[in-house]
Amino acid sequence: MKLEVVSRSGRVITTLDINPDATVGELKKKFQSYNRKYYVARQRFTLPVKPGETRGTVLSDDAKRIADYGVSDGGRVEFKDLGPQIGYSTVFFWEYFGPMVIYPLFFLFPKYLYPHISAQPSAHALVQQAACAYWVLHYAKRIVETFTIHKFGHATMPIANLFRNCAYYWGFAAYVSYFVNHPLYTAPNETVSKAALGLALLMQAGNLRSHIILSNLRAPGEKDYKIPRGFLFNLVTCANYTFEIWGWILYSIAVQSIPAFLFAAVGAGQMTQWAIAKHARLRKTFDGKDGRPKYPRRWIVFPPFL
Structure with a gap:
């Protein structure tokens, strides 16, 4: 025809x-x-x-x-x-690989990255060491998830997203690390920092579990929405974002740095927008009509506030 x-x-x-x-x-x-x-x-x-x-x-x-x-x-x-398009996994790799490498540079090479500071400490505080390890572990986890767990509804995205996403992740990595690893950084209460980072690790485990549940909902390339069930999804639509947000809030509490709190706030704001949109799509798709199940009543992302 x-x-x-x-x-x-x-x-x-x-x-x-x-x-x-x-x-x-x-x-x-x-x-x-x-x-x-x-x-x-x-x-x-x-x-x-x-x-x-x-x-x-x-x-x-x-x-x-x-x-x-x-x-x-x-x-x-x-x-x-x-x-022009680029693969999702390629974009995810580069946006996560950058922060994983950039953050430790300020930790490992203060002599070169803080040349204007004459008083160089002989050793990093425990919270600086733990925060660096947490940061690297988080982005290493993201990269592993990209290639082993995540299933993308679309194979590609506009190539401009690569530069925008990398600018965001790489820029914040340098911004946060510069101040947290600064030679004049004053470490907060060690007990508070250790407790906050310990809880943050639990949030990362919860985030991983959430991603596995979401991955099992559909085959690669499948776009049909399904109702996530189990774990925290029985209470929250976007449990993966809930754990992610709490992880960065706890990291910020551990390091007591304004750039870290700013990074957590910006990330939480973006994830909240995505969560609201997804919650609305799921409620519209599963409206309980014509044999379709009705989406259960749940928090969107951040109980008890949203």
Whole structure:
């Protein structure tokens, strides 16, 4: 059948001759043969906007046929260039590898990174040693999870995200480490620091357990939402974020540094936005109608406040 591909402004790009039983994936491969620049991960097709709609239905990358979307001979689909793409796992690796390496530099080489400070301490305080170990362990855990546990709903993301994410993680790593490992840093109460970091490690264990539960909910590339159950998920929609937020709050309490509290606050703010959006999607998807289960009443991310 003949399928007209148009831009979002309505300009005709090309007309493809494609099998009526072709899937969306096959459509993308066909379009790539028209223009090699637009590889499959860079393409997104939608149906034209219908009256009363604000945007067209996205043709998802699964085994679903184009005809299942109501597209027939002489029909048209809208094409959007998503721009240069990069794999999720690649982005995650670099955004986590940076902090894991940057933070210890200020701990290991104060002579070179604090040249303006004449009074160099002979040894780091216990809290500085423990905080450095915690930081490195956290990001090492993140990298291992990226390649062994996480399953991504999308294979790629815009390459611009790599630079934005790395700027955030790498920048905060240097900012926090600079002050926590500063030669003039005054260590807080050791008992408080050890207790806070000990609890923070438990939060990391809880975060790992949460990621394993989420990973078991779907196969790689699967996008359908499912209701997470078990562990803290019986009380909180985004238990993984709950543990993550508490981990950085406890780290900040341990080191008693304003940059650490700022890092925890910014991270908590972003994770809260993601959690609110996910909670809303789950409640909308599982509305209890037409045989669908009803999403249970739960906290969103940070009981008893949210």
